[in-house]
Amino acid sequence: MRGLPLRQLVDVYRAKFRAEIALQFAYRWALAIWLLGLLLQPIVYLVVWTTVARSQGGTVGGFSARDFAAYFTIFMVVNQLTFTWHYWEFEWRVRQGFFSPLLLRPIHPLHNDLAENVTFKLLTFTVVAPVAVLLLVTFNASLNPSPWQVLAFLPALVFAFALRFLLEWTLALAAFWLTRVTAINQAYYLAVVFLSGQMAPLELLPEAVQVIAAVLPFRWMVAFPVETVLGRLSPMEVAVGLAAQLIWIGLALGLLRFGWRAGVRRYSAVGA
Amino acid sequence: MRSLGLLWLSFRLGALNAIRYRADFMVQLFQSLIGLGIALGGIAVVFSQTDQLGGWRQEELIALIGVFMLVGGLIAVVIRPSMEQLMEGVRLGTLDFTLTKPADAQLLVSVKRVEIWRLVEVVLGAALIVLAMVQLGERVSLERVAAFAVTMLAGMAIVYSFLLILSTLAFWLVRLENILVIFHSMYEAGRWPVGIYPPWLRATLTFVVPVAFAITVPVEALVGRLEPATLVGSLLLAVAFLIASRWFWRLGLRHYTGASA
Numbered sequence: 001m002r003g004l005p006l007r008q009l010v011d012v013y014r015a016k017f018r019a020e021i022a023l024q025f026a027y028r029w030a031l032a033i034w035l036l037g038l039l040l041q042p043i044v045y046l047v048v049w050t051t052v053a054r055s056q057g058g059t060v061g062g063f064s065a066r067d068f069a070a071y072f073t074i075f076m077v078v079n080q081l082t083f084t085w086h087y088w089e090f091e092w093r094v095r096q097g098f099f100s101p102l103l104l105r106p107i108h109p110l111h112n113d114l115a116e117n118v119t120f121k122l123l124t125f126t127v128v129a130p131v132a133v134l135l136l137v138t139f140n141a142s143l144n145p146s147p148w149q150v151l152a153f154l155p156a157l158v159f160a161f162a163l164r165f166l167l168e169w170t171l172a173l174a175a176f177w178l179t180r181v182t183a184i185n186q187a188y189y190l191a192v193v194f195l196s197g198q199m200a201p202l203e204l205l206p207e208a209v210q211v212i213a214a215v216l217p218f219r220w221m222v223a224f225p226v227e228t229v230l231g232r233l234s235p236m237e238v239a240v241g242l243a244a245q246l247i248w249i250g251l252a253l254g255l256l257r258f259g260w261r262a263g264v265r266r267y268s269a270v271g272a
Numbered sequence: 273m274r275s276l277g278l279l280w281l282s283f284r285l286g287a288l289n290a291i292r293y294r295a296d297f298m299v300q301l302f303q304s305l306i307g308l309g310i311a312l313g314g315i316a317v318v319f320s321q322t323d324q325l326g327g328w329r330q331e332e333l334i335a336l337i338g339v340f341m342l343v344g345g346l347i348a349v350v351i352r353p354s355m356e357q358l359m360e361g362v363r364l365g366t367l368d369f370t371l372t373k374p375a376d377a378q379l380l381v382s383v384k385r386v387e388i389w390r391l392v393e394v395v396l397g398a399a400l401i402v403l404a405m406v407q408l409g410e411r412v413s414l415e416r417v418a419a420f421a422v423t424m425l426a427g428m429a430i431v432y433s434f435l436l437i438l439s440t441l442a443f444w445l446v447r448l449e450n451i452l453v454i455f456h457s458m459y460e461a462g463r464w465p466v467g468i469y470p471p472w473l474r475a476t477l478t479f480v481v482p483v484a485f486a487i488t489v490p491v492e493a494l495v496g497r498l499e500p501a502t503l504v505g506s507l508l509l510a511v512a513f514l515i516a517s518r519w520f521w522r523l524g525l526r527h528y529t530g531a532s533a
Contacts, residue, residue: 044460044461047470052322184299190307
C-alpha cells in the first residue's frame with residue numbers, strides 16, 4: 001500500500017475529524033459516563049496514598065500528601081491523553097470483516113484510528129483539563145515545575161502518546177491470528193496499571209519492578225512525562241528518557257509494519 | 273425450582289460453549305493470577321510503607337481482596353455478560369426471541385449468557401479469603417460465617433439489581449454498551465475499605481453505586497467488626513433494590529419496540 005501525499009492526508013484527517021465530532025456529540029451520554037470512570041481512578045489511589053502518608057507522619061518515600069495529589073492528577077491527564085481503545089475493537093473488526101472496505105482505500109487503516117483517537121482526546125480534554133485543575137486546587141497539590149521541565153514535558157507527552165498508540169495497535173493485530181483476544185488485552189491492561197505508574201509512583205515500587213517497567217516500554221508510555229513535570233528527574237534523566245522513548249517508538253514502528261503485513265495476509269474477511 | 277433449573281441449564285450451555293475454547297481457560301487462569309498478583313502487590317507496596325491503612329491490617333485487606341475477587345468473579349460469570357447481551361438485544365431487536373419464551377423474561381435475560389471460565393476468579397477469591405483468615409489466626413465462629421454469608425447474598429442482590437437498572441436504561445438511550453463502565457470503575461474503588469474515602473465518595477459507594485455492601489460489609493462481618501445495624505440495613509436495602517429493579521425492568525420493557533426499532 002503506497003502512502004498518500006501529505007496534503008491529501010491532511011484532508012482525510014480533517015474530514016474524519018468532523019465526522020468524529022458529530023458522532024461523539026450524538027453519543028454524549030456514553031461520553032459522560034466514560035469520563036466519570038476516568039476521573040474516579042486517580043481519586044482512589046490519591047486517597048489510599050494520602051491515607052498512608054498521613055499515618056506515617058506526612059511523607060512516604062519522599063512524597064507528601066500534596067505531592068501525591070499532583071502525581072495522580074497529572075497522571076490522570078497524561079493517561080487520558082495517551083490511552084487507546086482500538087485493541088479492544090479488533091476482535092470484532094476481524095470477525096465482522098471491518099477491514100475489507102478499509103483495505104480498498106489508498107490509506108493505511110491506522111490513520112482512521114489515529115484521527116478518531118486525536119479527535120476524541122481533543123473533545124474530552126475540554127472536560128479533563130478543568131477537572132484536573134479542580135483536583136489540584138481541592139487537594140492542595142504541590143506542582144511548581146521550572147520552565148525547562150514544562151518544555152521537556154511536551155515532547156515527552158507526544159512521544160508517550162506515539163509509543164503507546166503504535167504498541168497497542170500492534171498488540172491489537174493479535175486478533176488476526178486468534179479468534180478471542182479479550183483475555184490477552186486484559187492481561188496487557190493490568191500490566192499497564194501496575195508498570196506505568198498508575199497504582200503508585202514507580203519510585204515506591206520494589207527495585208526489581210522499577211527495572212522491569214523501565215526496560216519494557218511501560219514507564220515511557222505514561223509515568224515518564226508525569227515524573228518530568230513533577231520535577232522528580234534531573235536534566236540527564238530526562239534526556240535519557242526521551243532517548244528511550246524514541247528507541248521504543250522505532251522498535252514499535254518496525255513491529256507494527258511487520259505484524260500488519262503478516263496479519264493482512266491471514267485476514268480472510270470472515271462475515272463480509 | 274424452575275428458576276433454578278433455568279439457571280443450571282444456562283450454566284451448562286455456557287460451559288459447553290466455553291469448552292470449545294479450552295485455551296481460554298489457561299488464558300483466564302493466567303489473567304486471574306496476574307490480577308491477583310497485582311492486587312496483592314498493591315497491598316504489599318502500601319504496607320511496605322505503613323502497618324495499617326485506615327485501621328485495617330494487611331491480612332484484613334487480603335481478605336477484602338478475596339471478597340473483591342469472589343464478588344467480581346460472580347458478576348463476571350453470569351451477570352455482566354447477560355446484561356451486555358440484554359443491551360445488545362434491545363439495540364438489535366433480538367430480545368424478541370427471549371420475550372416470546374414461556375418463562376419470566378427478567379430471569380431469562382439475567383442468566384442469558386454465562387462465561388464459565390470466570391469461575392476461576394471465584395475460586396481464587398474464595399481461596400484467598402480462607403488463606404487470609406488462617407493468617408489472621410482468629411477462630412472464626414459459625415456466627416461470623418453466617419453473617420458473612422447473609423451480607424454477601426444481600427450484597428450480590430444489590431449489585432445485581434443495580435446492574436439490571438443500569439442495563440434497563442438501554443430501552444430509552446442508544447449506544448449504552450459502556451454504561452456498565454460506571455459500575456466497573458466504581459467497583460475498582462471497592463478494592464480498598466470504603467472507610468478511607470472522603471465522605472462524599474463514601475456515600476456514593478454506599479448508596480449510589482452500592483459497592484460497599486458487596487465488598488466492605490461482608491469482610492467486616494468476617495473479621496468481626498460488623499455493626500448489627502449494618503446487617504439489618506444491608507438486608508433492607510437488598511429487598512428495596514430487588515423490588516425497585518423489578519419495577520424499573522417492567523417499565524423499560526413497556527418502552528421496547530421490537531426488532532423493527
